[in-house]
Amino acid sequence: MTEPDTMQTILIIDDAKENIVVLSRLLKSQANIIFALSGEEGLKIAGTNLPDLILLDISMPGLNGFEVLEHLKQSQTTADIPVIFITGIPDAETEEKGLNLGAVDYITKPFASAVVKARVRHQLKLQRLTTALKEANTRLTQLAMSDPLTGAYNRRYFLDALKKELERVQRYRHPSILMVFDIDRFKSINDNYGHDIGDKVIIEMVKVSTTMLRKNDTFSRFGGEEFTILLPETPLAEASQIANRLCMQIARTTIESGNKALSFTVSCGVTQLRDDDQSPDSIIKRADIALYQAKQSGRNQVVIADDTAPLVSN
Numbered sequence: 267m268t269e270p271d272t273m274q275t276i277l278i279i280d281d282a283k284e285n286i287v288v289l290s291r292l293l294k295s296q297a298n299i300i301f302a303l304s305g306e307e308g309l310k311i312a313g314t315n316l317p318d319l320i321l322l323d324i325s326m327p328g329l330n331g332f333e334v335l336e337h338l339k340q341s342q343t344t345a346d347i348p349v350i351f352i353t354g355i356p357d358a359e360t361e362e363k364g365l366n367l368g369a370v371d372y373i374t375k376p377f378a379s380a381v382v383k384a385r386v387r388h389q390l391k392l393q394r395l396t397t398a399l400k401e402a403n404t405r406l407t408q409l410a411m412s413d414p415l416t417g418a419y420n421r422r423y424f425l426d427a428l429k430k431e432l433e434r435v436q437r438y439r440h441p442s443i444l445m446v447f448d449i450d451r452f453k454s455i456n457d458n459y460g461h462d463i464g465d466k467v468i469i470e471m472v473k474v475s476t477t478m479l480r481k482n483d484t485f486s487r488f489g490g491e492e493f494t495i496l497l498p499e500t501p502l503a504e505a506s507q508i509a510n511r512l513c514m515q516i517a518r519t520t521i522e523s524g525n526k527a528l529s530f531t532v533s534c535g536v537t538q539l540r541d542d543d544q545s546p547d548s549i550i551k552r553a554d555i556a557l558y559q560a561k562q563s564g565r566n567q568v569v570i571a572d573d574t575a576p577l578v579s580n
């Protein structure tokens with residue numbers, strides 16, 4: 267979160283140096299001051315420095331203040347930077363135009379120093395609060411889609427991704443794969459080594475899996491010791507190899523527990539998304555049945571769902 271005492275930055279855009287000098291002197295105790303002597307230069311600086319507030323002159327050669335504001339609003343990176351017009355044009359029509367374009371305030375010259383300071387302080391405070399709110403929102407979004415123990419995507423996020431991928435499969439008819447992994451005899455790991463070591467096993471499972479996957483694959487901790495992987499645009503034969511490789515890699519992994527090295531295995535069910543799947547449920551059910559068969563057949567192995575019908579490509 268932004269600290270309240272962190273110095274914020276004000277960008278002054280004005281073609282008259284003397285105005286920049288006066289405003290800088292006035293506001294330097296409130297913020298870091300940077301400046302530009304033209305609209306074009308101001309836009310460049312705004313895009314790279316992302317100031318907390320812009321004080322903008324209206325009448326300038328080249329891009330005028332209104333045009334600068336329009337450019338700022340068009341770019342996603344600068345659209346939310348508050349802009350105050352500081353201008354010698356006192357008429358209400360110009361002020362209305364400036365505010366309608368999205369300026370947060372309009373100050374006319376000659377101005378009273380104390381009033382400018384107060385209005386700037388007010389905008390900087392609003393900006394600080396807005397930034398803190400945005401950061402909190404980002405954190406909340408992150409929390410809502412991830413598992414706290416491992417940081418992997420959670421069930422909710424995964425189901426959403428699976429639903430979207432099913433729609434893509436139905437539309438483009440490419441092969442996509444769901445894998446469900448489950449740690450073998452995990453209860454006995456907890457019982458014999460303790461819950462903390464159980465947690466370490468889960469964390470290691472996530473680490474090993476995620477390093478072996480591609481950027482477009484989605485990995486989630488779907489439940490306690492159950493993990494799901496979505497592999498978009500992947501033929502079944504390739505998915506089978508990936509699942510087997512992952513199983514082998516997991517079996518080679520060890521966890522330190524006191525002076526002992528603990529190893530563990532996983533079982534896996536694999537299925538292909540089908541264009542007649544009505545929802546993620548039926549896909550998960552198929553993969554779960556295959557996983558159950560892997561468990562029944564002795565664990566530490568991959569089973570491909572029986573009823574996976576190959577998609578007919580267009």
Ligand SMILES: Nc1nc2c(ncn2[C@@H]2O[C@H](COP(=O)(O)OP(=O)(O)OP(=O)(O)O)[C@@H](O)[C@H]2O)c(=O)[nH]1
Nearest residue numbers: 448449450451452453454456461464465490491561
């Ligand atoms: N340490 C730890 N244990 C968990 C967590 N979530 C679930 N568990 C445990 O995982 C265990 C799952 O056990 P079972 O469903 O019986 O399955 P299993 O022992 O892995 O047996 P199989 O799946 O048949 O190989 C339970 O004992 C849960 O308490 C967790 O976050 N941390």
